[in-house]
Each structure stands twice: as C-alpha cells, then as structure tokens.
Amino acid sequence: MPNRRPLPRPALAPLAIGLLLATAGAAARAEAVEASPTLLAATADRSASGCPALRLNHLQRRVLVAADRGEDGLRRYVQRTRMIHQLDLAETDRWVQQVRARNADCRVAITALAP
Structure with missing residues (x-):
C-alpha cells in the first residue's frame, strides 16, 4: 500500500463546504419539486356559484x-426566481393553461345552467 499523507486541514475545509452545499442543493431541489405548481393539485371547494373555488398556495398565486x-x-418571473423555485417555463405555462381552462369550463357550465 502506498504511503499517503493526509490532506492538511486547510485543504479539507473547501471539500467539506462543497459537500455541505451539494447536499443542501439536492434537498432544496427536492423541496422545489414537491412545491412545483404542476405537482401541487389545487384543491377545490364549492363556492356559492356552484363553481369550484381554487385553493392556491403562495407560489401558485404569484405564478398566476x-x-x-x-x-x-411569466417568463421574467420564472427567470427571476429560477434559483429559488426551480420552475421550468414550459411546465409552468402548461399549468397556467390548465388552471385557466378549468376555470373557463366551469364558467361555461354555470352560464349554460342559468335561465
């Protein structure tokens, strides 16, 4: 076995910091995926109009x-907050379109039922 000299303490500090940042980054990405607007289904309650009222978290409201x-x-918001929320522009745009389509379908159904 070759005789290896241990790394001096000052050389270990950047390695330890890098490892800490890598694990923190992975944890932040995992939390961001869980908090992604496309993965968080907006729960619905019935409002007085009979149309489901969306319950959105803070991030979802900001995206809308x-x-x-x-x-x-939308592009500027996603670009500005990309390091915080890890949002993808195409995925976020699809989510916005889905929410808008759901609301539009509900409005059409309510209008059709009105006398």
Missing part, C-alpha cells in the same frame, strides 16, 4: 399573477 401580465411577465 405573473401570467396575467402576459407571456413576457
């Missing part, structure tokens, strides 16, 4: 507000 500003607004 950004989407209301237009395609460019």
Whole structure:
C-alpha cells in the first residue's frame, strides 16, 4: 500500500463546504419539486356559484399573477426566481393553461345552467 499523507486541514475545509452545499442543493431541489405548481393539485371547494373555488398556495398565486401580465411577465418571473423555485417555463405555462381552462369550463357550465 502506498504511503499517503493526509490532506492538511486547510485543504479539507473547501471539500467539506462543497459537500455541505451539494447536499443542501439536492434537498432544496427536492423541496422545489414537491412545491412545483404542476405537482401541487389545487384543491377545490364549492363556492356559492356552484363553481369550484381554487385553493392556491403562495407560489401558485404569484405564478398566476405573473401570467396575467402576459407571456413576457411569466417568463421574467420564472427567470427571476429560477434559483429559488426551480420552475421550468414550459411546465409552468402548461399549468397556467390548465388552471385557466378549468376555470373557463366551469364558467361555461354555470352560464349554460342559468335561465
């Protein structure tokens, strides 16, 4: 077996910090995936109109507000918060379209039932 000299303590510090940051980053990505708007189903309650009222978390509301500003607004929001929420623009846009379609379908159904 070759005689290996142990690394000096100052050389171990960057390795330890790198390992700590790598595991923290992996944990943050796992939490971001769990908190992704496409993976969190918006639960619904019946409102007075008979249409399900969406219950959205803070991130989902912020995404919808950004989407209301237009395609460019959504793109800027996703780009600005990409390191925090790990959102994908295409996936987020699909989620926004699904939420809007669900709300539109409900409005059409309510209008059809009205006298």
